[in-house]
Amino acid sequence: MKIKTLSTVTAFLFASSISAVNAQQLEITVTNLTQGLYYTPLLVSAHPANMSLYTLGQPATSALQMMAEGGDISGLSAMLTTANANSTENPASGLLAPAMSTTAMLTTTDGNNYLSLVAMLLPTNDGFVGLNSWKIPTEVGTYTFTLNAYDAGTEANDEMITGGGAPSVSGIPAAPGGDGGTGASGVTMTETNTNVHVHPGNLGDDDLSAGKSDLSNTVHRWLNPVARVSVKVM
Amino acid sequence: MFFTQTKKLSLLLASITILTLSGCNNSSDKKAVVIVPPPAPTPIVYSYEVTLVNLTQGQPMSPAAVILHNGGQLWKIGESASTSLEKLAESGDNSAVLADTMVLAGQGGAGILLPGASETITLSISDTQPMMLSLAAMLVNTNDAFTGVNAMQLSNMAMGDKVSFTTSTYDAGTEQNSEMMATIPGPAAGGEGFNAERDDIDKVSMHAGIVSKDDGLMQSALTQAERFDNPTLMVTITRTK
Numbered sequence: 001m002k003i004k005t006l007s008t009v010t011a012f013l014f015a016s017s018i019s020a021v022n023a024q025q026l027e028i029t030v031t032n033l034t035q036g037l038y039y040t041p042l043l044v045s046a047h048p049a050n051m052s053l054y055t056l057g058q059p060a061t062s063a064l065q066m067m068a069e070g071g072d073i074s075g076l077s078a079m080l081t082t083a084n085a086n087s088t089e090n091p092a093s094g095l096l097a098p099a100m101s102t103t104a105m106l107t108t109t110d111g112n113n114y115l116s117l118v119a120m121l122l123p124t125n126d127g128f129v130g131l132n133s134w135k136i137p138t139e140v141g142t143y144t145f146t147l148n149a150y151d152a153g154t155e156a157n158d159e160m161i162t163g164g165g166a167p168s169v170s171g172i173p174a175a176p177g178g179d180g181g182t183g184a185s186g187v188t189m190t191e192t193n194t195n196v197h198v199h200p201g202n203l204g205d206d207d208l209s210a211g212k213s214d215l216s217n218t219v220h221r222w223l224n225p226v227a228r229v230s231v232k233v234m
Numbered sequence: 235m236f237f238t239q240t241k242k243l244s245l246l247l248a249s250i251t252i253l254t255l256s257g258c259n260n261s262s263d264k265k266a267v268v269i270v271p272p273p274a275p276t277p278i279v280y281s282y283e284v285t286l287v288n289l290t291q292g293q294p295m296s297p298a299a300v301i302l303h304n305g306g307q308l309w310k311i312g313e314s315a316s317t318s319l320e321k322l323a324e325s326g327d328n329s330a331v332l333a334d335t336m337v338l339a340g341q342g343g344a345g346i347l348l349p350g351a352s353e354t355i356t357l358s359i360s361d362t363q364p365m366m367l368s369l370a371a372m373l374v375n376t377n378d379a380f381t382g383v384n385a386m387q388l389s390n391m392a393m394g395d396k397v398s399f400t401t402s403t404y405d406a407g408t409e410q411n412s413e414m415m416a417t418i419p420g421p422a423a424g425g426e427g428f429n430a431e432r433d434d435i436d437k438v439s440m441h442a443g444i445v446s447k448d449d450g451l452m453q454s455a456l457t458q459a460e461r462f463d464n465p466t467l468m469v470t471i472t473r474t475k
Contacts, residue, residue, distance in 0.1 A: 056468055057287035057352045148400075148465065151291060153350065157458075187448065187458055191291065195350030198289040200461040203448055212448065224463050 024108045024136060025234040030091075030117065031101040033146070034226050036219040038176040039096035039119035039129060040071025046108040046115050047085035052133050053116045054196045060152040062167065064118075064196070068128045068152035070165030070173055071120040086112050095122070095176050108136065115231065123161060123175040123215055126152040127199045129227045142232045146225035151191075151199040158186040159203060159213035172214070179219050181208030198224070281358040281475035282367065282388070287468040288347045289400065292459040294420060295381070295467070296326025296372040297343035300355050302364035306336035307385045309370075309438045315406040317430075319370065319438075323380040323406035325419055325427025326372040338364055347371065358475065365389050367471065374420030375460040377413065378406040378434070379441045381467045388473075396472040400465030405441040410434045413445060413454035423455040 026046070032039055045053075053076055054064050063075030073089060080087050086109055092102035096119070114133040121127040130150050137143060151157070155170060161180045162171030174180070187203050204217030282302070288295050299322060301308075308331065309319055318330035332340040339359040347353055357367075370382035381403045391397070409417065410433050419427040445451040448458040 056289060057350055149463070190459075192459070193291050193349040197291055197350055198463055198465060200291045200458070201463050203458045203461070217449070224465070 023110070024138075026106040026108065026115070026136070027103060027232040027234065028106060028115070028117070029101055029103045029230040029232075030096070031228040032096045032098055032226070033228055034098050034121075034222045036098055036177065036179070037124070037222060037226070038098065038122045039092070040067075040122060041073060041090035041094065042092065042096065042102065042104070042117055042119040043067070043073040043076055043080075043087060043089055044091065044104045044106060044115075044117040045080045045085045045087035046106055046112040046136060047080055047083055048111050049114055049133070051079075051083050051085075053118055054130060054132060054150070054152075056132070056150070056197065057195050059194060060154050060196050065126070065152055065154045065167045067118055068120055068126040069155055069167055069169070071122070072165075073118070076118065084109075084112070098177075117229070121149055121199075121226070123172045123180055123220060124199070124202060125157045125159065125170075125172055126155040128152065131229060136231070137233055140233050142230055144228065144230045147227040147229060148224040149199040149201075149222065149226045151193075151197050153191065153194045153196055156188050156191040157200075157202075158184075158188060159215050160184045160186050161214040175215070175220070177219070179216060181211075181214040181216070183210045184214040185210075185212055187212045277360045278363075279358055279360050279475045280363055281356065281473070283354055283356050283472045283474050284367070284369065285352060285354045285470040285472075286343070286347060286371075287352045288349050288466070289468055290349050290373065290462045290466050292349055292422075293373040293375050293462055293466065294349060295347040296322065296374055297328055297345055298347070298353075298355065298369050298371040298382075299328035299331040299340060299342055300357055300367070300369040301332065301334070301337045301340040302357055302359055302367055302388070303336045303338055303385075304362075304365045306334075308368045308382065309384060309404065309406075311439060312437050314436050315408050315438050319380070320378070320406055320408045320432075321428045322370055323372055323378040324409055324429065326374050327428065328370075331370060338362060343371070346374070356474075363389065369469070371467070373403060373462070373466065375418060375422040375456060376420070376441075376444065377411045377417055378409040379403050380406060383469060391471075391473045393473055393475065396470065398468065398470040401467045401469060402464040403441040403443075403462065403466045405434075405439050407435045407437045407439060408432045411442075411445075413451055413456050415455035418455055422457070422460055425455070
């Protein structure tokens with residue numbers, strides 16, 4: 001009798017732990033910690049272990065390049081759909097301004113146990129904030145951590161605001177704060193590290209109508225971390 | 235010893251079974267326990283794979299020094315750098331760190347680790363389970379910046395365990411950050427490496443980053459390409475044996 005009871009309990013525990021992994025309710029709050037950078041629409045996704053949106057020290061995919069250079073998440077989103085991931089897009093309904101937060105709800109299904117998120121940082125050439133394959137805890141609770149800014153390695157950081165946001169088109173699409181300059185000669189035309197790496201930060205200068213950079217060295221710089229993420233597992 | 239105890243346990247279990255089957259018969263089952271001599275110890279090998287990814291945009295890293303040790307630290311914030319660390323941080327020469335008395339087993343990187351590049355270094359040690367792992371590498375286009383891991387606890391890592399994390403950048407405090415061509419050994423400058431003179435604060439601290447001539451330091455041999463933010467290195471450690 002006792003043995004039977006024990007095995008029933010074991011089966012019950014087993015079943016309940018499986019069901020907890022099967023479907024999870026997540027409330028994900030992302031805070032832009034920077035003082036002068038905007039996030040383009042965020043892509044937040046729970047996906048299987050066998051995929052990632054980017055890998056540090058490896059070349060960016062063309063889908064990541066689209067996101068990092070122009071804020072276009074459609075390529076990564078399509079990739080996630082193919083993998084049967086659970087994604088939510090653009091929780092801030094547009095740009096996420098400096099020091100602001102946004103919250104995304106996500107219901108995960110079987111096997112989508114890893115959380116990733118990305119958004120381009122404006123104004124940069126190919127800078128993005130990223131979380132890569134964070135294992136979602138099965139235990140109920142709130143988990144808080146910070147994220148760094150990465151460089152996709154696909155475009156030289158010339159810091160010229162040209163409107164160029166398409167892949168392989170140089171320049172920065174926009175400075176949403178209306179605080180960018182014009183007439184820059186370009187900080188650099190080359191970037192030797194073509195793998196995804198930690199962004200060195202914007203350089204900027206103190207001349208908004210000329211100089212090397214269209215960015216301001218007192219407004220558009222940052223230091224890591226650039227985001228705080230709070231994940232509530234319900 | 236374990237062997238003997240197992241045997242005892244199984245005898246005990248057997249006797250319980252007999253008791254259950256035959257009721258209150260306690261007259262049987264007084265067999266002597268056979269002592270099995272312990273087998274001659276075979277050497278136990280502990281092995282760790284350490285994968286490094288240089289996360290910087292333009293700072294090649296010197297060949298890392300990766301060490302297993304049971305005591306000591308490669309550096310302490312607020313204290314003077316050892317001469318071994320000074321050599322590594324100013325010139326990228328890891329040999330003195332690898333030869334330090336606290337090292338149980340050490341392994342150097344295969345060569346310069348370029349920005350965006352990865353490398354896996356394997357360390358093995360026999361019979362002694364190492365308590366700690368440390369590593370250090372110079373950011374070579376700097377005066378005396380290094381990144382690494384200081385006395386990370388290994389003792390709770392089981393076979394097959396894997397940990398991954400990123401590391402920040404420190405200033406050895408042994409050479410002023412003049413960024414002048416004559417003082418930086420990396421390819422951006424080609425200047426001097428180790429110099430025994432300590433003309434900085436002589437305390438290890440976090441590094442404030444590169445200024446560069448692009449940002450107005452006119453004497454600097456460095457450009458925006460050598461600037462960096464933390465973290466600068468990704469480290470993944472797997473215990474394979």
